[in-house]
Amino acid sequence: MSENNAKAYSEPNRTPLYDQHCKLGAKIVDFGGWALPVNYGSQVEEHHAVRSDCGMFDVSHMTVSDITGKDTLAFLKSTLANNVEKISGTPGKALYSCMLNEDGGVIDDLIVYYLDDNHCRLVTNASTNERDMAWLNQLAQGHEIIITERPELALLAVQGPNAIERVRSVVDQEFAESIASLKRFQGVFNGDKFIGRTGYTGEDGVELIVSADYANQLWEALLERKVQPCGLGARDTLRLEAGMALYGNDLDEQHTPLDSGLKWTVSLTEERDFVGKANLEIPAKHSMIGLVLEDRGVLRGHQKVFSNDIEIGEITSGTFSPTLEKSIALARVVSASKPALDDTVNIAVRNKMLTARVVKYPFV
Template sequence: MNKRTALYEKHLASNAKVIDFGGWDMPLHYGSQLNEHHIVRKDAGVFDVSHMTVVDLNGERVIEFLQYLLANNVSKIVGKTGKALYTCMLNEKGGIIDDLIVYYQAEQEFRMVVNAATRDKDLAWIEQHASNFAVSVTERTDLAMLAIQGPQAIEKITPLLPDALRDTALNLKPFTACWDDNLFIARTGYTGEDGFEIMLSNEQAPAFWDALLNANIAPIGLGARDTLRLEAGMNLYGSDMGETDTPLESNLAWTIGWKPAERNFIGRDVLEAQKANGEHSVLVGLVLKGKGVLRGHQAVYVDEAGGKGEITSGTYSPTLGVSIAFARLPAGVYEEVKVEIRNKQIPAQVVKPPFVRHGKACIDI
């Protein structure tokens, strides 16, 4: 039997189409994935993301531990209460075990949010290395997590925030968080729109969900979440990256904390060798120039000699009205490629993601 979040019955009450997602029963949509996408781009929607894994890390050597465990350097956020950092957790070969967000709460306290489908291997890897630093690892299965996203999200949620946290929450800068004993509020998201991600107890979640819907914040399923994140140029673990792909091969070089040079994080030697030779594959954005829809695993031809790569994620962009994708290609710099769709090679423009941010196009079509 699949796992269910504290909001499962609420999804059924809103006529959600429920699917299996990483061992969880989750809402794909509540009637129209397309409408839900546009709601988040133009108004405000709420996602149940309680399937994500929340982990609290504590210990005198927790900073030292995270500097070793993560490719990005947590010293960037140390001393900045509530500050968040996006990073990858790598294996010894530089492959991405998972991408995650880590929050600085106090000198010996951090909170980490990792993907649902990778929970078991993530926890095993974290605990394996945490033991060497005497760091405690606590999975917060008592918490639900909601993402309220869209240009009207903050305005609509403001009356629902507790008095003691309201002003602080409304003044949060992107990638920062605040909290009290009941709510953890972060100005983060996976849509390219403004908003909050809020953690609260499983017991509180249903009533808070109802309050959000009563504030005309629409429920949004995982289907729209996927098209929104692709438009926003955000990778999906398991599609655009995995354990055989390094950050340099996944358009995530910006998440590597190269300095200081003496910081020895897992996989660093492999990344340094890749960076030096420059012969690794690259992840790029594509916009289809002809008819068709870009889908995962379609072949991408980069030259007349038959060199090719592959689409990792692809979809029709509801905001742009064209088909867009991520593709992993051989080392090189490209302006145009051809994608095989139904035995035809259709031209596609190579672009630098994101495609859409804050409801507006970031590329020339």
């Protein structure tokens, strides 16, 4: 490697659980500047473990930030497309929202936990961290708040029909009782440990925000309880089967939430103003549709979608679904030409036109 190339290349960041992945022989890749496991052998087995039993994911590359101060709620009301007032007054309640630019494009999608009127916690994407923090700090001018990133914390997601029972079996009694009391989309502190009944798989489960040492203890304890470690590959097939958007694929700054199937996350009915609201066009120019491939092949991002020989859009996310044993996809199409459910469209795959059925998602 030349001296110039050596300077340009930097090792990806390692999560607190990196050594655990190496011990298990995981295939590690550079994912947005982080060394993360793609799989531990069989991606399909990992996928099925989450659907039928329980799996765990290292998601410590995600960014945790605490917003504190007397203007916390006012700031988030004006910053997020969804209205944080929906969850205010219920400690630990979580809200999914997009954060928009002035044009209405999506800078990031995130989870916000309401802790009290002077404290909320954000969980944002790793790939957008630099842009997110710059935007949040810019918008914070004039508000009495402090934004504090928490890079010392690890994030561990445990997902599947048996996830909650399995986590409760490896923590102390007080923590186990607080986990049992959680409702969906709600979190709770136990000392300095935070756990939310949230996830990115379509299954029940929890996400833990804890110290690096405790994350390693949990990982090892859950391994002993036969919880399947899962990598980025299974995470992607699971979230797509559940119809969940992925930033950079289904969401970006060139499209609004309304163009991306996320109208339900935008609060437009009240007088509240928020960044980007003025540029949200109704009806939206684009719509999202689900596709199931009828022919042999695999649907992938950026493949063009045709209806009656006219190009109407493109696939944003596509994969082979281990649960359905068919290829599935999300596609963004021009609203005016949106095909009806049960219609078929054609997908340009290499030099062929393959047939896909339009379906309602989530797929599973």
